Amino acid sequence: MAITFPNEARSFDDKNRCVRFSGYDGMFEVKFYLATEVLACEKSHRNASESDYLTSFDTLRPRILKAAASAYAKEGSSAISLSLENFR
Template sequence: MGIRFPNEARSFDDKNRCVRFSGYDGMFEIKFYLATEVLACGKAHRHASESDYLTSFDALRPRIIKVATNAYLKAQSSSISLSLRDFS
């Protein structure tokens, strides 16, 4: 069936320093964790706020979804972490 991202919800996880979002492969939820380093946009990590990260996520959403789709096709896992390396 392939992965889809019908829900645009995302949330910031301060403890793990990532943005969480989900995709769905049929009825199975796939959880993604995007490292804040991808979203820093030139700001030092300690100076960026939750709002900065979520705004950056929204601006980069098409690219993030493309990278997430490719990562899922390779991993076929229910939980996938994305780092800056995945975007190079």
């Protein structure tokens, strides 16, 4: 079964500096952790707020979900970290 993203919820994890979101492979939840470096250019990265990261995530959602699906197809893990490498 392919991974789906029916839930649009996402949250900012300040401690780990990432945005968390979930996908589902059938009834199994897959947790994704998106590094903030993906969401902000270097110049504004240091000054970006939680709201900035979540807005950027929403703007880039189609691309992020495509990269997440690709990473899941390769790794098949229940927890996947996404970095800039996943978007090249």
